[in-house]
Amino acid sequence: MALSRRNFVQLLGAAGISAAASAAFFDESAANAARYAEGDVSNGSRTPRGASGRVVIVGGGMAGTSAARYLRRWGGSGLTLTLVERNTAYTSNIMSNGVLTGQTTIPSLQYSYAALRNTYGVNVVTAEALGVNPTAQTVTLSNGSTLGYDRLVVAPGIVFDALPGLTVGDYDTTYPHAWQAGAQTTLLRNQLMSMPSGGTFVMTIPPAPYRCPPGPYERACLVADWLKKNKPGSRVVVLDANPKIMAEPIAFTEAFTSIHAGVIRYVPNAVIDHVDKANSTVVTTAESVRFDVFNPIPPHRAGALAQSAGLVNVGGRWAGVDVLSYESSAVPRIHVLGDAIGTTMPKSGHIANAQAKVLADAIPKLLTGQALNQAPATSSACYSPITMTTASWLTGVFHYDPATRTMLVKSIAEAPSISASNYKDMSKWFTGLMQDTFA
Ligand SMILES: Cc1cc2nc3c(=O)[nH]c(=O)nc-3n(C[C@H](O)[C@H](O)[C@H](O)COP(=O)(O)OP(=O)(O)OC[C@H]3O[C@@H](n4cnc5c(N)ncnc54)[C@H](O)[C@@H]3O)c2cc1C
Incomplete structure (x- = not known):
């Protein structure tokens, strides 16, 4: 079946989709x-x-x-x-x-x-x-x-906004946000490689709405998994300006409290006051934390x-x-x-x-x-690695509401469990999405 405009709308019209089904688009x-x-x-x-x-x-x-x-x-x-x-x-x-x-x-x-x-x-x-x-x-x-x-x-x-105590230029040279993939992502990788075992990786999450709601939590999980294997005794501190985990709360709560317990520490309501470069410390409304590697995701x-x-x-x-x-x-x-x-x-x-x-x-x-067309529909799917071999996923379907003239949530679904098969499906979904965009 070719993906015609009619098919696209009909597929989205289903009551809900799984992440795997969304790849079929x-x-x-x-x-x-x-x-x-x-x-x-x-x-x-x-x-x-x-x-x-x-x-x-x-x-x-x-x-x-x-x-x-x-x-x-x-x-x-x-x-x-x-x-x-x-x-x-x-x-x-x-x-x-x-x-x-x-x-x-x-x-x-x-x-x-x-x-x-x-x-x-x-x-x-x-x-x-x-x-x-x-x-x-x-x-x-x-x-x-x-x-x-x-x-x-x-x-x-x-x-990206400059955080108090930092310039936008600092993101390119010293404190990469890596929230726009490129040289900053490689810089952050290199900083992790140079971090001493037993060190502290600190990341911050801006107030919603921000790019890719599950993305920061996914990053925390992947970095934690890598640190366990490569830098024993290291810690990840997640300073979230929001009052709670903003996406896939079931999966990430399990990740933070069980799978990566003792490695990830999640701190909600941590709005940045300023970054103290001289003392390698970030000061937030919740607490101040000293870092070895600092990954601020600034408001954007x-x-x-x-x-x-x-x-x-x-x-x-x-x-x-x-x-x-x-x-x-x-x-x-x-x-x-x-x-x-x-x-x-x-x-x-x-x-x-x-x-x-x-x-x-x-x-x-x-x-x-x-x-x-007075009845457009859209969908979103994100696969979130929880470790380097397992993943969760999240999907949402949105339908136009003529009364409010907004896209209302028709359904939201989170993976029933964190699994290796989700991780494999992630590659298929990603390949399909990028082909549909660039091929
Ligand atoms: C770590 C991470 C993980 C993510 N994971 C997922 C995921 O699993 N699933 C998912 O759906 N989304 C994910 N996202 C989010 C996704 O990357 C963004 O939502 C998406 O890229 C937004 O697309 P965009 O076209 O709006 O912006 P972009 O993809 O950033 O594209 C904007 C483009 O505009 C160009 N540009 C800007 N201004 C100008 C100008 N004046 N002149 C010329 N060119 C210009 C830029 O160079 C750029 O190429 C993730 C994001 C991050 C950071």
């Missing part, structure tokens, strides 16, 4: 790409034929790349699609905690834009988008050029372009959107996707891919004056 991607290459852009869907216009997408991450790919598949060949991305390849955050344990590497998490260019006919421009003129409907780029658009998609991910907000384009109107940090089309609630004809938006949905790569599909259905309709 991506399995047909290679076959569909081949069909497009043969000239079949209909993909069996109800996509309006004859849509034309210039769509510029800024940000070639999980959200922006999925949008470009599905705009071509569902919007047809009449669209002129341009993707602006500052990097020549994308580094996946998903699975990047495995770099810390040496189970994977940054190069193995990198994805190119070759398929977008060669299979989907997207003009991929390697440049920084510097500014948007919503009146002239143009985007200025660091290479000196200006792109005109009929619809602009802004998918810039996030930027919508990427800089969302802010400079006037799109940030939710809590001073995030971009508000109409979830029927992901059009900005602040500036017309600009759409925002992924971690940069402030909605009822979590900030995850899986759901960014799903949001992109709703947008790819909506933009051709907006360009041809057709009515939008």
